[in-house]
Structure formats: structure tokens, C-alpha cells
Amino acid sequence: MAGAFTTTLYRSLFQRNAVYLTAIFTSAFAFELAFDTASNRVWDSFNRGRQWKDIKHRYINQADDEDDE
Numbered sequence: 210m211a212g213a214f215t216t217t218l219y220r221s222l223f224q225r226n227a228v229y230l231t232a233i234f235t236s237a238f239a240f241e242l243a244f245d246t247a248s249n250r251v252w253d254s255f256n257r258g259r260q261w262k263d264i265k266h267r268y269i270n271q272a273d274d275e276d277d278e
Contacts (some may be wrong), residue, residue: 222232257263
């Protein structure tokens with residue numbers, strides 16, 4: 210069973226260099242996207258309410274109010 214899997218894996222991915230490199234770069238790109246997304250979500254959850262995107266409405270509204278006076 211394991212021999213058939215490894216043979217199929219070798220013939221489909223590792224036998225030709227171009228396919229092997231394409232698989233490596235594609236998987237690295239997908240991993241980078243997933244890791245960045247997860248990291249940003251963790252960062253945003255720990256810092257909710259303290260980031261510019263969370264508090265900018267306060268300062269933009271204050272600046273508009275000061276311009277009206």
C-alpha cells in the first residue's frame with residue numbers, strides 16, 4: 210500500500226523537475242497566504258480597539274466638527 214502511494218507520488222510530482230518546482234512554489238505561496246491571514250487575525254483579536262482602523266472614526270469626526278466651527 211505504501212509502495213503504491215510513493216510510486217504514484219514520485220511519478221506525478223518528483224520525476225520531472227519543472228513539475229516538482231511548480232509544486233514547491235505553489236505550496237509555499239499558499240502556505241504564506243494562510244500564515245499571513247492567520248497571523249493578522251490573531252494580531253487583530255489581541256489588539257482590538259487599539260488600532261487606527263478601530264479608532265479613526267473618532268478623530269475624523271472631531272476634525273470635521275472643528276472645521277465646521
